[in-house]
Amino acid sequence: MIISGQFNDSLAPIMDGVAITAQNYAYWLNKKYSPSFAIGPKVPGYSDSQDYILRFASLPIQKNGPYRLGLPRIDRTFNSRIETIPFDIVHAHCPFVSGGYALSLARKRNIPIVATFHSKYRDDFARWLPLDTPLDQLIRLIVQFYNNADAVWVPNEAIIETLRSYGYKGPIDYVPNGSDIALQEKENMEELIGSGRQLLGTDDSSPVFLYVGQHRWVKNIRRIIEALKILHDRGTEFQMRFVGNGSDLPEMQNLVRKLGLESHIQFIGPVYDRKELKAVYSAADLFLFPSLYDNASLATREAAGLFVPTVFIEGATTANGIIDNENGFLSRDTSEAYAERISEIMADKERLRRTGAGAHRDLYRSWESVAGIVYDKYSQLIEEYKFSKLKKIS
Numbered sequence: 001m002i003i004s005g006q007f008n009d010s011l012a013p014i015m016d017g018v019a020i021t022a023q024n025y026a027y028w029l030n031k032k033y034s035p036s037f038a039i040g041p042k043v044p045g046y047s048d049s050q051d052y053i054l055r056f057a058s059l060p061i062q063k064n065g066p067y068r069l070g071l072p073r074i075d076r077t078f079n080s081r082i083e084t085i086p087f088d089i090v091h092a093h094c095p096f097v098s099g100g101y102a103l104s105l106a107r108k109r110n111i112p113i114v115a116t117f118h119s120k121y122r123d124d125f126a127r128w129l130p131l132d133t134p135l136d137q138l139i140r141l142i143v144q145f146y147n148n149a150d151a152v153w154v155p156n157e158a159i160i161e162t163l164r165s166y167g168y169k170g171p172i173d174y175v176p177n178g179s180d181i182a183l184q185e186k187e188n189m190e191e192l193i194g195s196g197r198q199l200l201g202t203d204d205s206s207p208v209f210l211y212v213g214q215h216r217w218v219k220n221i222r223r224i225i226e227a228l229k230i231l232h233d234r235g236t237e238f239q240m241r242f243v244g245n246g247s248d249l250p251e252m253q254n255l256v257r258k259l260g261l262e263s264h265i266q267f268i269g270p271v272y273d274r275k276e277l278k279a280v281y282s283a284a285d286l287f288l289f290p291s292l293y294d295n296a297s298l299a300t301r302e303a304a305g306l307f308v309p310t311v312f313i314e315g316a317t318t319a320n321g322i323i324d325n326e327n328g329f330l331s332r333d334t335s336e337a338y339a340e341r342i343s344e345i346m347a348d349k350e351r352l353r354r355t356g357a358g359a360h361r362d363l364y365r366s367w368e369s370v371a372g373i374v375y376d377k378y379s380q381l382i383e384e385y386k387f388s389k390l391k392k393i394s
Helices: 017-032 076-083 097-109 121-126 132-148 159-166 189-200 221-233 249-258 274-282 298-305 335-346 349-363 367-393
Strands: 004-007 036-041 053-056 058-060 068-070 089-092 113-116 151-154 208-212 239-243 265-269 286-288 310-313 329-331
Touching (some): 004 017, 017 036, 017 298, 036 097, 089 367, 097 113, 097 132, 113 132, 121 132, 151 159, 189 208, 189 265, 189 274, 208 221, 208 298, 221 239, 221 335, 249 265, 274 298, 286 335, 298 310, 329 335
Parallel strands (some): 004 036, 004 089, 089 113, 208 239, 208 286, 239 265
C-alpha cells in the first residue's frame, strides 16, 4: 500500500486544470489503489464532502480573483493532521507555497517527491514583472525546485521544450492527463443535450459554441470575442457560452457589450457539479480554445469525451498531437482567421461529426486509467529511492 499526498496551491471550487488534476489523482488512487490526499488552501464559504481533501489556512491574493495565498506552515491544526499521515510519497503540482511545503515534508521524512510542471510560469510572471532581472531570478528559483525533486513529470510532451528553456537539465517523464467527463454506455445523448441546453439557456435554432475555464485575457479569449464579432457582422447566427470565472471577467463582459454581442454571447459563471458540466459540454457543437498559454488543457479533453471537437491555434502547446480535420481543428492566431475557420467548420456538418469522433478517440483518456500509470510510477520511484538510500549507507 502506498500513501500519497497531492499538494497544490488551488483546489475546488477553482476551475483550473491543475486543481482538477490533483483532485482526480487523489480520488482515483483512493478508489482503485490506496490512500491519497488532495491538499491545498481553504476557500471561504466552500466545504468539502470528501475526507481525503485537506485544507490549510489562506489569504486572498486578488480582489476579484479566486486564487488564495496558502499559509500551511503556520496552520497548527493542519500540521497536526499532517503529522498523523504516514506518507510514502508526496507529489507537488506547483513549485510555490504548497510545493515548498511538500518538499520540506519529503526531506524531513526521507521520502521521495514528484513534481509536475504544469504551467508556463515565465508568462505568468512577465505580466507583473516588466524587468528581466527579477523575472530571471524567479525562473532560477523554479528550476531549483524541480532540481530538488526526485522525479519531474509533464502532462504533455510538448511542454518538455518549455521546461528545458527555463534551464532545467534533469530527466523528465511524460504522464498524460485524464478526464472524468465522457458519455457512458447507458446514457442517452439526446437527454444529456437537453439538460445542457437548459443549463446554458440555448436552443437548436443556431450552433452553440463553448468555452470552459479561467476567464483571463492570458487565455487569448479576446480572439474568440473578436472572431465572433466578425461572424455576427456577416449575419452568422450563433450562441456562445462562457463557463467559469476569473479576474478579467468584468473586462470581457464590457467588451461584449461594446461590440453589441450581448444577445449572442453570455457568461454563465462556474458549473461545479461535474454531471451538470458534462451536460454543458454535450450541448455544444464546437469548443473554442485559442489559448497559447496552456500546456495541456483538460477542458479540451473533457469536450472530446462528449465528441465535441476544439478549434486550437496552430503551434500552441496544448494543440500538440492535433491533426487538423481529424481530431481537432487548427487556425492561425488572428481574429479574422479564427472567424473564417469557424465558418468553414460549421459549413460541413459531416466533417464536424467525424472530427468529434476523432477527438474522442485520440484525446479522451479516463482518470481511472491515468491513476494506474501514476500508481505504477509511484511504486517504481519508491523502490528506486529505497535502493539509493541503501547504496549511500553501504
